[in-house]
Amino acid sequence: MYFGIRSLIDETDIGSRFEFVPVDMRDTSAIHQAVSNAPTGLVWTETPSNPLIRVIDVNAACAIAHEAGALAVVDNTWATPLLQRPLELGADAVVHSATKYIGGHSDLMAGVVVVPPGSPLESALRMIQRHKGSIAAPFDCWLALRGLQTLPVRMQAHCAGALQVAEALTKHSSVEKVLYPGLSSDPGHALARRQMSGFGGMLSFIVRGGADAAMAVGTRLRLIVRATSLGGTHSLIEHRASVEGPKSMAPAGLLRVSVGLEHPQDIIDDLYQALSSIN
Numbered sequence: 001m002y003f004g005i006r007s008l009i010d011e012t013d014i015g016s017r018f019e020f021v022p023v024d025m026r027d028t029s030a031i032h033q034a035v036s037n038a039p040t041g042l043v044w045t046e047t048p049s050n051p052l053i054r055v056i057d058v059n060a061a062c063a064i065a066h067e068a069g070a071l072a073v074v075d076n077t078w079a080t081p082l083l084q085r086p087l088e089l090g091a092d093a094v095v096h097s098a099t100k101y102i103g104g105h106s107d108l109m110a111g112v113v114v115v116p117p118g119s120p121l122e123s124a125l126r127m128i129q130r131h132k133g134s135i136a137a138p139f140d141c142w143l144a145l146r147g148l149q150t151l152p153v154r155m156q157a158h159c160a161g162a163l164q165v166a167e168a169l170t171k172h173s174s175v176e177k178v179l180y181p182g183l184s185s186d187p188g189h190a191l192a193r194r195q196m197s198g199f200g201g202m203l204s205f206i207v208r209g210g211a212d213a214a215m216a217v218g219t220r221l222r223l224i225v226r227a228t229s230l231g232g233t234h235s236l237i238e239h240r241a242s243v244e245g246p247k248s249m250a251p252a253g254l255l256r257v258s259v260g261l262e263h264p265q266d267i268i269d270d271l272y273q274a275l276s277s278i279n
């Protein structure tokens with residue numbers, strides 16, 4: 001899951017107020033097991049996941065949550081509302097980092113919580129906004145709404161670009177593995193086809209040679225920018241293990257790419273020249 005959630009649990013009061021049980025969400029029997037081991041308030045699903053781009057069955061996760069009397073919440077940041085609609089798959093609430101694809105231009109920090117009409121969560125959330133002041137500034141709302149106007153065409157281009165980049169990366173000898181559900185060889189491909197209307201703009205790949213090789217590729221890129229965040233017009237890359245620090249579970253050689261709106265061949269050329277220079 002998104003590393004920031006782990007930091008919220010480990011480094012703020014949230015961790016002391018609730019008990020957290022990490023579960024491999026690809027394994028529905030593991031989710032069953034976790035919710036039957038202890039009374040469960042909430043089941044959190046993130047799909048596709050960060051940074052291993054694993055696809056989780058939202059319908060199954062929500063059904064298990066509800067059987068256990070828990071709320072089902074889905075972080076839909078990577079898929080966006082265009083590619084995946086978790087409320088229709090049973091979620092009680094959907095969260096988005098609007099900082100990413102919704103804003104779309106790397107110039108906004110905001111978040112969105114979506115609940116179905118008439119949900120009891122709505123009044124609770126509005127109460128928090130009114131009394132605790134967690135509301136977005138008017139200009140940030142304006143930027144988010146401006147981003148939404150181009151979200152459909154941006155997502156089409158992100159998906160098309162990411163597929164081309166993923167396919168090209170599978171052919172490079174310095175690449176051990178490409179993680180992208182749009183590839184028919186990907187373990188999440190069939191589920192993504194059912195659950196999503198596109199495979200998204202995020203992919204990861206594992207460079208042969210571990211952390212040093214991956215870092216070397218990062219430093220040799222000229223077009224793709226090394227930076228955290230994602231979902232903007234410009235392609236970004238990062239070495240997740242370094243960004244996340246010692247507690248990271250990301251493979252050492254993994255680089256995560258947010259495929260931007262540049263010409264896909266320019267992105268591929270940049271990755272190829274960087275990969276070829278490390279041999």
Ligand SMILES: *Cc1c(COP(=O)(O)O)cnc(C)c1O
Pocket residue numbers: 002004046050075077078097098099100109110111229
């Ligand atoms: C970036 C991200 C977040 C956090 O969003 P911020 O707007 O940076 O707080 C949450 N979930 C996922 C999946 C993300 O990629």
